[in-house]
Amino acid sequence: MKRFVKAVCATGFLFAATVPDSAIAATGKDVFEAKGCGGCHYTDGPAKEKSIDDQLAKKGPELFYAGSKFQKAWLGKWLADPKPIRPLKYNSMTEENPGDHPKLSGVDVAAVTDFLMSLTSKDVAAGKVKPKKNPKGRQIFTKKMPCSGCHQYAGRRNKLSGGRSGPSLVEAGVRLNPDWILAYMMTPEAFKPVKMMPVFTGLLSGKDMLNISRHVASFKPKKKKK
Numbered sequence: 001m002k003r004f005v006k007a008v009c010a011t012g013f014l015f016a017a018t019v020p021d022s023a024i025a026a027t028g029k030d031v032f033e034a035k036g037c038g039g040c041h042y043t044d045g046p047a048k049e050k051s052i053d054d055q056l057a058k059k060g061p062e063l064f065y066a067g068s069k070f071q072k073a074w075l076g077k078w079l080a081d082p083k084p085i086r087p088l089k090y091n092s093m094t095e096e097n098p099g100d101h102p103k104l105s106g107v108d109v110a111a112v113t114d115f116l117m118s119l120t121s122k123d124v125a126a127g128k129v130k131p132k133k134n135p136k137g138r139q140i141f142t143k144k145m146p147c148s149g150c151h152q153y154a155g156r157r158n159k160l161s162g163g164r165s166g167p168s169l170v171e172a173g174v175r176l177n178p179d180w181i182l183a184y185m186m187t188p189e190a191f192k193p194v195k196m197m198p199v200f201t202g203l204l205s206g207k208d209m210l211n212i213s214r215h216v217a218s219f220k221p222k223k224k225k226k
């Protein structure tokens, strides 16, 4: 895709040019480095963690597959106004998330969003998961498997339910790409080779992997009653 970009050059003349997305992503990469984001996040894959020490040394989640994991609209909003995703501080089991993530503003938001969305993973197949609440998925999430013991979600009557040790999945359907959820459940080692979350491959059938992914992807804000 190409975009029409207008800019005023140093001499004050307005010029217009068509630049490829890759060039926008390159400036987003510059902003990412200039703002110190790279000090806590790595953006070149594959996954680098080989031991629990590697994981504990990380100051923030890896972003080398951000373009496959996140929904673009959510990412742009979050970078401008970040709200805690993990109830607890990153890599901690006891401390609360301080909620002090650096913010971006102005043109930096779109530039960094484009850069992060350009980082995709070949391990995520597109078009596999259609978000849908389903009884099988709900049963796996709340009863059959311990998902809800570690993840917050909106339960009955929209009541905040579930555990706090994993990232919150409240409104996960707005934040996460449904196809990434399935890929993460099926091949977690491609994304997080060392992690706190148990591996469910072998415990859940292919069909149930799809059911649980569709279900989590259906976690969206409640529609307001008219």
Ligand code: HEC
Residues within 6 Å of the ligand: 032, 035, 036, 037, 038, 039, 040, 041, 059, 060, 061, 062, 063, 066, 079, 083, 084, 085, 086, 090, 097, 101, 102, 103, 104, 112
């Ligand atoms: C001091 C370390 C630090 C810096 C600097 C930092 N981040 Fe983060 N980032 C974190 C932590 C910790 C989290 C997890 C936050 C949470 O769960 O609420 C995070 C989460 C994120 C996420 C969501 C990732 C996920 O998998 O949930 C994105 C996207 C992100 N940061 C982008 C950026 C960008 C862009 C910058 C530069 C403006 C930046 N970060 C600077 C530590 C940092």
Ligand code: HEC
Residues within 6 Å of the ligand: 140, 141, 145, 146, 147, 148, 149, 150, 151, 165, 166, 167, 181, 184, 192, 194, 195, 196, 197, 198, 200, 212, 216
């Ligand atoms: C023992 C606690 C635990 C259980 C049980 C658990 N998870 Fe997780 N989950 C985590 C943690 C911690 C993470 C963060 C990454 C990591 O360390 O694996 C995570 C990450 C995730 C993510 C990605 C969220 C993000 O923003 O990065 C999804 C989706 C997810 N889990 C779904 C599930 C589902 C579905 C189940 C049940 C089949 C489940 N989890 C069971 C702890 C758990």
